[in-house]
Amino acid sequence: MSQLKEIKKIPIDEVLEHFTSEGMIVTKEEAELIMEFLYFLTESVILKYFVAD
Numbered sequence: 001m002s003q004l005k006e007i008k009k010i011p012i013d014e015v016l017e018h019f020t021s022e023g024m025i026v027t028k029e030e031a032e033l034i035m036e037f038l039y040f041l042t043e044s045v046i047l048k049y050f051v052a053d
Contacts, residue, residue: 007039 015031
């Protein structure tokens with residue numbers, strides 16, 4: 001069985017810059033929660049569709 005690799009985390013400052021450039025105002029805490037959710041979704045999809053049981 002292959003070993004899972006950790007997903008590279010995007011620095012929160014870059015996340016805040018991206019949201020700001022798109023016209024969204026979010027706090028650092030909100031951005032961290034959003035990214036936690038997105039990492040969770042990404043990991044779930046990878047495990048479901050790309051990792052053999």
